[in-house]
Amino acid sequence: GKKWTKVEHLNSELKDQVVLVRGRAQAIRAVGKKMAFVVVRKRGFTVQCVLTVAPDLVSPQMVKFATSLSRESIVDIEGVISVPGQAITGASQQVEIQVRKLYCVNKAAPTLPIMIEDAARSEVEIEKALQAGEQLVRVNQDTRLNFRVLDIRTPANQGIFRIQYHVEKIFRQFLESEGFFGIHTPKLIAGSSEGGSAVFRLDYKGTPACLAQSPQLHKQMSICGDFNRVFEIGPVFRAEDSFTHRHLCEFTGLDVEMEIEEHYSEVMDIVDRLFVTIFDSLNETCSKELSAINKQYPFDKLKYLRKTLRLTFEEGVQMLKEAGVEIDPLGDLNTETERKLGQLVLEKYGTEFYILHRYPLAVRPFYTMPCHDSPNYSNSFDVFIRGEEIISGAQRVHVPEFLVERAQSCGIDVKTISTYIDAFRYGAPPHGGFGVGLERVVMLFCALNNIRKTSLFPRDPQRIAP
Ligand code: ATP
């Protein structure tokens, strides 16, 4: 077979060697009739290929053919690596290929709705280019999503989705090493699992049903079935009404459920070590991806501590109060107060990642365990990155009579969750867990401004295509 070289592996050590690469013709430029440049891209990395008319290189017909190629066509290039005297600005790789052969494997349409080079520029680069009088099309979020297949070809997007997979991979590896195993719970269920209204209703062969708002009920039932420690990576459906930068109608949930021996802090210990492991691993092994994202969407490296800060809700309320922000001590934080508290925590403790626990019981779902020392608070927590929520978790009520009482007082029709309640009638151990929004983790780790950037084909209240 042929020996291919990846564009990202082209470097000066290959000087004078013959290489064969396959990629897309991202940009094509003719210089008279005897020379042309084709920038070839693969996986977000680019190399400049030079066609020069010469007996040992290419013919005039080949130069003509190359300049007639449509952008984004797939091409095979065979040539010799050369190292130019000065830096190459139009490509990621600092070597050129002196082309001997060029084949078009498959051509793209002559006009494209998105030019990858334009779509890959940062805001600062766009401003500079516009000031310099350059013709360029600013690609807005909607256009990107409408033509997502083109949009995800940009280096930043190539990075984002590899990073997302890395988070998922480390989540799985870490939990396995802690004695957890993966399960899959049904996504077609009889009723709401979070007690909220944001649920997609459907007809299940004549019976009313829902798309699962979370694996909450079934992950707890697995604990009742002696699975001890489980996790699930799967889709979560929320019929969100509001159009925000951080809510999707379908997202990927990373869920965990475990037996508790003494205290809900055991669950927070897992969150702590899991996320320090994820962040460390991203910083250590995804530097290429992170710098590709950083180039288009500049961001500061996440500040986090070796041991994750834990604050109680009451401490948070106090910090806000001292900063002149009065909130209901038994109410919830809103987007604004969460952000504010994130800022205060960063100033005081130097971290952008922390756990806030002992939430007021009234603002948590029915299955949440109240604190043993105060009925107003609960054994629950949220986790924040840069002042925005990525995780909710809690110890759960494991006594069936009390669970019924809690559900009723939260206005839930107990009939719709009777099989869940029954699961606790045959002896259930103390347990707890948490749910992570994968898209939010990636969005906030990279300080991106919109969750649609970290969802491959996002679903929001106004979008179900492509
Ligand atoms: P959950 O609450 O289910 O854990 P979440 O992170 O999406 O997940 P929400 O309850 O939707 O959290 O919202 C958290 C806070 O954000 C709420 O207290 C609410 O005030 C605020 N919030 C939610 N939606 C919006 C919105 N569309 N605009 C402004 N603030 C919002």
Ligand code: AMO
């Ligand atoms: P919660 O409803 O807080 O908790 O969801 C858990 C996490 O999921 C993410 N998330 C979302 N991401 C994108 N779009 C949305 N519309 C959206 N809604 C939530 C957030 C959130 O922190 N059963 C509990 C978890 C548990 O206690 O185990 C639950 O679902 O990152």
